[in-house]
Amino acid sequence: xxxHVAQPTATTPTLPxxxxxxxxxxxxxxxxxxxxxxxxxxxxxxxxxxxxxxxGVHEWVHDARHLLGFPxx
Amino acid sequence: xxxxxxxxxxxxGMLAGLGAGVLALIAAYFLGEPNVDRAIGFEExxxxxxxxxxxxxxxxxxxxxxxxxxxxxxGIAFGGIAALAYCVxxxxxxxxxxxxxxxxxxxxxxxxxxxxxxxxxxxxxxAVGNGDTIGERTTLYFLMMVLSVLLAIAxxxxxxxxxxxxxxxxxxxxxxxxxxxxxxxxxxFLPVVNEVPADFPATVLWRFRLSALAMQxxxxxxxxxxxxxxxxxMLNPRPAKAEESRAMAAAPN
Numbered sequence: 001x002x003x004h005v006a007q008p009t010a011t012t013p014t015l016p017x018x019x020x021x022x023x024x025x026x027x028x029x030x031x032x033x034x035x036x037x038x039x040x041x042x043x044x045x046x047x048x049x050x051x052x053x054x055x056g057v058h059e060w061v062h063d064a065r066h067l068l069g070f071p072x073x
Numbered sequence: 074x075x076x077x078x079x080x081x082x083x084x085x086g087m088l089a090g091l092g093a094g095v096l097a098l099i100a101a102y103f104l105g106e107p108n109v110d111r112a113i114g115f116e117e118x119x120x121x122x123x124x125x126x127x128x129x130x131x132x133x134x135x136x137x138x139x140x141x142x143x144x145x146x147x148g149i150a151f152g153g154i155a156a157l158a159y160c161v162x163x164x165x166x167x168x169x170x171x172x173x174x175x176x177x178x179x180x181x182x183x184x185x186x187x188x189x190x191x192x193x194x195x196x197x198x199x200a201v202g203n204g205d206t207i208g209e210r211t212t213l214y215f216l217m218m219v220l221s222v223l224l225a226i227a228x229x230x231x232x233x234x235x236x237x238x239x240x241x242x243x244x245x246x247x248x249x250x251x252x253x254x255x256x257x258x259x260x261x262f263l264p265v266v267n268e269v270p271a272d273f274p275a276t277v278l279w280r281f282r283l284s285a286l287a288m289q290x291x292x293x294x295x296x297x298x299x300x301x302x303x304x305x306x307m308l309n310p311r312p313a314k315a316e317e318s319r320a321m322a323a324a325p326n
Contacts, residue, residue, distance in 0.1 A: 018164035023075035048211035064143020069196035
């Protein structure tokens, strides 16, 4: 019986508090851009544009680029 | 304290992204690679001397270490971005707990980041695509992706604005309908790309695209569940403790 009574309090959902946008902004600015740079190197480097010369990056991630849906060549 | 919460969620997002990336990699290797090989077989049989005559990276490296590098970095990067989006969405998109918010966000991300751009500009295997139009195709693909993500964010904000007037249900329906209409216009007006060679086997193309889609479903589904679990444990450790104390209270019986 005691278990039966205790259950509702344990499963009552507590709604999460919102995080202030000011606290998120610096992380979003720095890590957001870092993540986008990573995506650029996986998805587009040495395809349409190139930061590093040659074909090494393109050839290395060739299969991933095709299978992840990016235009490859 | 809030800044620390953001940092902890970001770290968990990148870890969950890595975990989901491993799952997607397994799918990519077993479902996707056979189709990549078939497409390359077609390419070698038909195309007169492809541009990569000198093999810089061998096929066996491309299909293993190269594939892993790409897919895992993709997982980590999108995991980090999704975690930042999650920090904003948490408690702002409706009455959802940490786990449900994670899965909801992850499902929306799958649609906005991948499925919507895929419907207009689907993934192509090797041998499909003219090397001369790579610039245009890359621009169009990223444009479609950015447009779809921005419209999804706009639709979410619209839904939130409409909710007090229309109620949650109709506000959500209206926001999704608005998203679909604008995306439909983009589909209609953006240029069509079709560079599939006339004699390319249709089944290989279909299976390649299905396997690419499967990878993304696994990636985002896995991310939603993994990240939701990590976020729930971090933000809401109380239920676990309550469980423990209940177990302890029940033990003497």
